[in-house]
Each structure stands twice: as structure tokens, then as C-alpha cells.
Amino acid sequence: MEYEDAISLLRDILRENIPGHGSLAFSGGLDSTLLMHLSGYNLNPYTVGFRDSHDIKRSEEVSNILGFRLHEIYLDDVKLEDHVEILKNIDGSITRSEIGYELVLSVVLSSTDDDTIVTGQGADELFYGYRRTIESGSNEDQWRKLIDRTLPREKKIAEYYGKEVIAPYLNQSIVKIAMSFDSSYHIRDGQGKAMIRDAARSSGLPEQIYGYKKKAAQYGSGIDRYLKMVNYFSKLI
Template sequence: MLPESVRDAVESGDPLPGTTGFAGELPDGRLARDVLGRELLYTDSGTWSHDPDDLADPTLFPAGHVGTPDDHERVWRLPDSTIDGGVDALRDALEAAFDALSARDGDGDVAVAFSGGVDSALVVDAVDAPLHVVGFPDSADIAAAKESASLLGRDVTAHELAIEDVEAAVPDVARAIGRTNAMDVSIALPLFLVAERADADCLLLGQGADELFGGYAKVEKAETDPRTDADTVRGARDEVLATLPDQLERDVRAVRATDTEPVTPLLHDAVVREALRLPDDLLVADGTRKRALRAVAAERLPDPIAYREKKAVQYGSLVARELDRLARQAGFKRRMDDHVTKYVESVV
């Protein structure tokens, strides 16, 4: 049964009632799923589960909806962006998120997926847990994780990959996430591999910061970038944020396939609410993305970490490069349309 805070949120319409996501059954038998889809919920013939493998023909219950499997409506939407926030309010929101994280009980062994950047470093600063990174020996993620861990006075376990590791994981990951397209598989692979190697009950992730705080090039260049319909930084950020439920389904399923529970403290409701209140110049300005988040981080972390620029995980780990190599070795040449997807489909 969903907690009382969620039940109150149904009545009030508050999309951010102070959680890190929820999905399940209300006392009246209706189902509910949080506005960002941070928790998964599937239905089939009047039954429901958090795990699609429990159901014969699972259908994902939409984020922000309340109702029955066959009759539901959108109750929650993210608040409209306003321009009345700042670094101080964001600092308080992050403190609330980390307090909630430290108050968790009964999670068993906890580890942090640490790639050396500001997002995962903020999580590291809030917990005393082992740090893990995966990547190929010459990858930027392993180099960054080792450098940042040293600056923090922490140890990090670097799990160096071989191409055989990726080859073996591809079919498992594609089946776990229910997708075979090259981009989704290349993103899910390092999450699956780090969760598998960390071998913890709970894996803390820095997921969501790029979407909330303007971490993408297309947000920075919104006025001219054809990848966004918006022509302002905040408008482009809001577009990117709307893609989060789809991304989180992939990421959660990839991590849970290793019997590990993912936790995303930077997606706490308090942090989401304050991110939506930031003006353009606290998202991106003067060539610096995620400015507000970095400003808070600089109070906690050494500047080389707070202001480190990083590649997306599939590139920083070099998993995307090696996935492309596997496809070509299997005869799927780059001149073919979407050759990596064709390779993934051939091995699932």
C-alpha cells in the first residue's frame, strides 16, 4: 500500500510530495505512479507488478497517472517552470535529499556508481559506501574516477572491461530493458556491468542531474540546435526533462536485472522542485553547464571535481565504441543502416 504522503498528494494534486518516486496501490484499489516515473509499475489483465517479468503481457502504467489498468487519468504534471529560485534554495533541497538518503534503513549492502564527475561525487560526499566504476582500461571514466577518488581521499574499485564482457552482456541487457536499439543498449550496458560487479543490494546513482540542471549541449545551444523545439535554455531543459520517465525505465530495469536496487538521490522531489525554479543563467552560462549544481558542489568538493566536464557514460566508459566493434566483427558494417541495432537484434 502506498504511504499516506502519496495518498494526500492524490487529493492535493501535488506532484512532488517529498519522495524519491513511488508506484503501487492506493487503499481504494486504484494504482498510482509518480510524475517522473522513478518507480516502475506494469499491468496485465487487472493485475499489477513492479517487475514486467511477473506478467504475461505487461503494459507500463503511465507516469503521473492514477486509476485502474484500463481507466486512468493524469493527475500530476511537473510544476510550470518559474524563475524565483537560486543556489541557496538548491543547497537546502540537496541537504534534504541527502538526509533522506542517510535515513534509509534495511537496504543491505550499499555501493556507489562513481565515474568521477560532479553528479556521482555529490552522492559520494553524502554516504560512506564503496565506490565502483566500469570501463575499458583506456577509458575516461576510469581515469576520472581514480583522480576524483584520490582528491576525495577515497578508494574506488575500477572494474576494467574486455570486449568479451560486453559481448556476453549484450543479450542479457537487451532482454532486461526490453529494447534493442543501439543507444538504449549502449547506455544500459555500463549500468548493468557496474551493478553486477559492485555486487551490492543497493546501488546509488547520480542519474537525473543532466536533465534537471542543463547538462546537455542541446540545452546550452537551444537557440540554434535543431534537436530541440525550444529556443531558450529553460525551454530546452524542460523538453529534456520530459524524456526522463522513458530513460528511467531503461536504467532501473538494467540495474534490477542484477538483483540490485537503484537509488537516485538527485531525483528527490525537493531537488526537482528547486531545479524547476532556476533561471537560465543558473543552468547554463559562459560555457558552463549545470551552474547552480556546480556552485553547491564547489562548497563540498574540490574544484577539479565540481567543474569537471564528462562524457555520457556510454562514451566515457568506451562501451559504445566496443559495441560498435562487436557489430562490425559480426559482419554488420557501418555502411548498413543502424548496424549496431541489427547486431543486438541478431544476438537476442
């Protein structure tokens, strides 16, 4: 398949696999913004973070640029230790870094009335979004971790709240497209997710969206900094 054909197909398959209603775990980054855009702005975007966090500020900026309403969940007002206990009960082997990003999912699931929550899960693993995959030129380890640990755990987290998580990037046709191109197509100028950036550009999103470099959820939301500050990890792990 030619590269440009793959980009068009990637964009079209994503659009077809986004539900017509529901919530979106929205960080203001490339992956979730593309999903919001391709949904026709029909999803309810929820951003999680402390009031002064990167994700809150970036999500507000993106929502203003694209003109949609944003739901903000301020972690300053959330009892995080309750969510930590839920995660520990669901997965007793959960690690420090996993707690950091799964807290975001747990908070969104507990905050929305929608039964379906759309996430950008899989985009980083498939399209070389992590620094380590960019440096090594291989996404195999991150992909295996996603399949073996993260997805089964997140299914249980969603079930705990009586909800369903939908991850359009993990559609089998999209997985096949991503895997059919080697790392040279995914990494451009030292930055990953080139295919998603091209799909975002071709869908009509502006450069300030598709050219933006996102932080991981636990860092962008401020959760990692907070948990270190209160020394949670010495108690939890």
C-alpha cells in the same frame, strides 16, 4: 526562493537522501563525486571502463585527490555481449545510444554484492547537463525521455539482478528546486549544471572537481567506441 538558499537546500536534501551504505555508480564526474562526498565517503564506488578509458583515469585521479578507495571494473575482462542480450530481453525497443549507457549500469549491478546502488541519474536532465539542452535552453525533451523510457527500464534492469537503484537527484524536492529556476540559472559560460557546481563548491569540494566537464557514460567508459569497432550495432538493432 533566493538562489543561494536553493543551493543550500539542494545540498542538504541530497545528503539526506543518500543511503548510509551501498554501492555508487562512480564515473569521476561532478554528479557522482558530489554524491560520494555528501555520503561522508560511506558508499562503495564502482567505476566501469576499459583500462585506457577516460572514466577509469578520471576516477583514479578523483579518488586520489579526495582520498577514498575505488573499485574498478575493467570492461576488457567483461563479456559485454551477455549484458547486451540481457538489455535486449528487458527492453526490445532499446536503441543504440541507450544500450551504450545502460551497459554501464548492468555491469555495475552484476559486479557488486550490495543490494542498493546509488546513481547520479536525473542530474543531466534536470540541471542542463546535455549539450543539446544547453544549446536549446530547454530540458523538456530529455526530462520526458527519462521519465517515460529510461527510469522504467532501469527499474527492470535492477530487478533482474535483485537489486534497487537509488537516484537522489530525482527526489521530488530536488526536482521542484531545479524546475523553479529557468535555464539562465543552470547554464553559465556555455556550461550546464551550474546549480550542482555551486552545491559542490559550497560543500567544500575543490575547483578541480566542481569545475570539471564530464563525458557521457558510453563515451567515458569506452563502450561506444568498442561497440562500433566490433560492429555490434548492426547485429543488435
